[in-house]
Amino acid sequence: MLILNTIFPLFALLILGSLLKGWGLTSEAFLKTSDRLVYYIFFPAMLFWKLGSGSGGEEASPGLCAAGVLGVGLVFLLSLRTLKSFKIPSFKAGSFVQAGIRFNTYIGMAIVLNTLGEAGVRHFGILVGIVIPMINVMVVSVLIWHSSQDLTPSKKTLFFIRALVSNPLIIACVLGLLYSRTDLGFPVFMDNTFSLMTAVTLPLALISIGGTLRFKGLAEHARLSFTAAVLKLVILPLTGFILLKIFHVTGIPFKTGMIFFCLPTSTAIYVLSAQLNSDTDLASAAIMLSTLLSFVSLSVALMLG
Numbered sequence: 001m002l003i004l005n006t007i008f009p010l011f012a013l014l015i016l017g018s019l020l021k022g023w024g025l026t027s028e029a030f031l032k033t034s035d036r037l038v039y040y041i042f043f044p045a046m047l048f049w050k051l052g053s054g055s056g057g058e059e060a061s062p063g064l065c066a067a068g069v070l071g072v073g074l075v076f077l078l079s080l081r082t083l084k085s086f087k088i089p090s091f092k093a094g095s096f097v098q099a100g101i102r103f104n105t106y107i108g109m110a111i112v113l114n115t116l117g118e119a120g121v122r123h124f125g126i127l128v129g130i131v132i133p134m135i136n137v138m139v140v141s142v143l144i145w146h147s148s149q150d151l152t153p154s155k156k157t158l159f160f161i162r163a164l165v166s167n168p169l170i171i172a173c174v175l176g177l178l179y180s181r182t183d184l185g186f187p188v189f190m191d192n193t194f195s196l197m198t199a200v201t202l203p204l205a206l207i208s209i210g211g212t213l214r215f216k217g218l219a220e221h222a223r224l225s226f227t228a229a230v231l232k233l234v235i236l237p238l239t240g241f242i243l244l245k246i247f248h249v250t251g252i253p254f255k256t257g258m259i260f261f262c263l264p265t266s267t268a269i270y271v272l273s274a275q276l277n278s279d280t281d282l283a284s285a286a287i288m289l290s291t292l293l294s295f296v297s298l299s300v301a302l303m304l305g
Contacts, residue, residue, distance in 0.1 A: 003299045006114050010107060011295060013203060017210020031211045038205045043106065044172035046198040050121045051176030053186060060126040063247030064257050068127050069134060071240040071261060075231055076101050076138050082227065092224060094143035094278035098269035099228035099286035101135055101236070105169060106205035108263045111298065113202075115259075116252055123256040129173030131260075136167065139269075143276040159276075209267050213288050217281035225285040228265070232290055233297040237261040241304070255301075262301040264294035 020026045079100040083093050105128060112120040140159050165171075186194065218225065240261030244254055265287055273283040 002115070003302050006111055006302060007295060007298055009114075010110055010206060013206035014210035014213070014291070017207035018213055019210075020207065021211040026207075026211050031208050034204050034208045035212075038106070038201060038208065040168050042198055042201040043109075043205065044168040045194060046109070046201050047125055047169060047172040048176040048179070049186070049191075049194040049198060050118065051125045051173060052179035053191075054118065054122045054180045061123060061249055061253035063244065063249040064123060064127060064253040065130050067240055067243035067247055067249060067257055068131050068260060071236060071243050072101050072131055072135060074239055075236045076135075078235065079228075079231055080142075082231070086224075086227070088224065090146035091277075092279040092282050093146040094139065094276060095269060095273045095280070095283040095286065096224055096228055097142045098139045098272065099225070099265045099283065099290060100231035102139065102266040102269055103232075103260065103263040104209070104266050104291075105132075106202060106209065107294075108260060110202045110206065111259050111302075112256060115302065116255055119252050120256050123253050124260065125173050125176065127256065127260055129170050129177070132167055132170055139272065140276075143272065143278055146278070147276045209291075212267055212270075213291060214284045215288060218285040218288055221279075221282045221285040222289075224282055225289045228286045229290045229293050232265050233262065233293050237297055237301070255304075258301040258304050259298070262294065262297035264290040264297075 017026070021031070076097070079097045082088070082100075083096065088096055108124060108128075109121070112124045116123075137160065144159065237258070240257060244257050249257060267287050270280055270283045270287065272278075273280050
């Protein structure tokens with residue numbers, strides 16, 4: 001029942017988002033606007049509030065962070081090897097690598113919040129704050145290396161700076177953790193404000209994701225999409241599980257880690273692929289397939305937890 005009660009609502013909202021788009025009740029303009037609101041305002045506010053409300057004495061699990069960094073790093077290296085073994089063209093390389101290591105933060109937060117509560121959110125927020133910068137540097141490096149655009153050194157530097165410091169989720173995590181160390185907490189009126197402000201975050205994020213899912217290119221890119229999904233939803237969870245055991249991670253940190261490792265790929269891979277001239281059709285197909293198959297991987301994560 002835990003799996004049904006946790007995962008079904010998420011996929012129900014994803015399906016609702018797709019239906020609303022199909023019925024014409026939402027549009028591309030609405031979805032882009034809602035995605036920006038979630039990414040730049042509502043989700044960072046939620047992270048800051050949830051992390052800032054915690055006790056400054058609650059430290060992150062070093063083993064969880066180490067497993068997250070090493071797991072993603074190893075799968076990244078494997079994805080680079082796959083590029084050569086499968087002779088994947090440069091035009092598709094960036095989208096493929098992204099699909100294998102980037103993760104959907106919104107779905108992760110929804111599951112962690114529903115199953116593990118505030119303690120899980122804190123561990124997940126810290127892990128996200130550490131792993132996202134590393135992933136951004138990795139994928140931007142691959143995209144720039146394989147890009148057909150004639151990028152000047154200044155443009156390359158700009159992309160790296162953005163990858164490192166401009167992510168609002170990272171900023172919110174850092175500020176929330178710093179605020180939690182003051183042990184000030186939030187007064188009731190601020191708690192109520194954040195509660196109202198962020199109540200829309202996860203439903204709106206899931207509906208927006210559902211509205212952007214496309215079957216376009218899935219048949220044409222089935223082989224590469226499936227390979228990326230295997231890396232993301234099979235190899236990474238197995239690697240992560242082994243690393244969590246090696247580092248003796250248990251309890252809520254272990255459960256948080258397994259949810260993290262089993263998440264589908266991020267819908268943001270489409271945007272970055274478009275910016276750096278990688279295959280957006282492959283990105284779209286990989287997002288769709290990874291999201292559908294993640295029902296299985298996330299079910300396994302919850303059972304192990």
